[in-house]
Amino acid sequence: MRAAGSKAGFTIAFAALTVFLLFPLVWVLLMSFKGYGDVIDYPPKFLFGPTLENYREVLFGGGGGIESTSGEFSGYLLNSIIVSGGAVLLSLLVGVPAAYALSRNRIAGGDNLAFTFLSLRFAPELAVIIPLYAIFQQIRLYDSYLGLILAHQLITIPLVIWIVRTFLADVPVEVEEAAEIDGCGQWRVLLSVVAPIIRPGIASAGILAFVFSWNNLLMGLVLSGPNTRPVTVGILQAIGFDQVRWGWMAAAAMIAAVPGMIIAIYLQRHLVRGLTMGVGK
Template sequence: MSEHSGRRTTPGRLVAIVVTLLILLSPFLWLLQMSFKSNDQILQFPPPPIFTPTLENYISLWHSAFSASFVNSLLSASLSTALALLFGVPAAYALSRWAGRGKHGLSFAILVTRMAPPIAFTIPFFLFYRWIGLLDTITGLVLVYTSFNLPLVIWMMQPFFDTVPISLEEAALVDGARTRTVFTKIVLPMVTPGIAATAILCFLYAWNDFFFALILTRTNARTAPVAVVNFMNYEGWEWGKIAAGGSLVMAPVLIFSLAVRRYLVSGLTAGAVKG
């Protein structure tokens, strides 16, 4: 039997995959179908297996303050991810090519800064932002997310740069290429999977953040996760809007992940192997 025939998908394996996917996706599918129901249908017991879907929840969301909060989340997550990659990727490359003493100590120190719990920085950030006038601003959120994502970028990208042979860079330098050209034209294309995987993780952290967005914003820079909580009030929980808001919050991450799916799996695994 050939190697390919041994790896052929059998009916039992296919059933197991489908069942596993249904179990993993059932919470998201349940949330999605609930977003197309009215509050009366959501609270009905037993839940109706067949119902007439409605876009009322999504329409009411986009005619409320949630639309501005959604844009705030997109801006803060995208800008902080871009800044973290802009500064973190060259720093990881420099750390990877550093041949002097103290390299491992510096790498560990960078990792330790990412291990600190966010709550430890809440009061300093709040007092400092109030002093310089960055409370309730997109700029303030971007700086916070960038400061937490930067160590993650350096820590994740360094192993990818370690796998790039230095002989390629030396050959390009001998041929007259500048250091910037070597980095942008030779090294970066070889670590594209790592950049894609790192970008997704940075975007996820910024997009899903609730703690800093709750403490450091009020109305102008409120993000989507905080806006969804506002539908839980003393008059009653608006389950339809909560479900619709949760579905919309998941959408950008899903689209971003699908867009770079070619690099995601290889990016998450390649950097773990050196040599």
């Protein structure tokens, strides 16, 4: 009886936590299908006539005012895909070898250097964004894809190095030594032997790095311009001088969440394995 009561309590607590976590997402989803009158109605409506007008305005534009710039959202979406995808690709190309070198103590003071990389993730972005803006203006990287990709390395590289370094700690050194005896160099050992073993960890690091890069607002707000404005900044177009288009903002937020969800679903198998690897130890 006590076990049954404990199980029921756990189920209720889990259901309550699930509702608490999912309610904001469901609320935004419902808001994206509401007209302006239904959005501002009080008390809030849960039963209403749904409309796709908000999505049409976001993707294809509309009339005047804020709506006239709504059709540009697809361009913001493409900018975010280019910047976040490029940032993750560069981080993996640099971060995986760096994590391997640090985990195998190939570099003097590797632990201190690894903590230095991690401290970049802890540091507030406001501490570096103004110097970055001044530097990018001087070297003509402001409002460029390359500039944003390089700036996002402050977000993505620490994540990649520390996540991959954790998985490398579970790889037996004897496997690498055997490959070296067979005549493999360090790069071939990393690419042909180690990388396939830690592929779930690399996938996990890539997904998390993409999510953090995709959701970043400050970098795009300060370092981007009309040519490279990302989706997080594009959503702010819903705020006008006289009103906030809540339905438009909700629809834009739901569309902006799609790429990350697609990547997570596509790499779900590797992500689950990566996040649970080594739990049994």
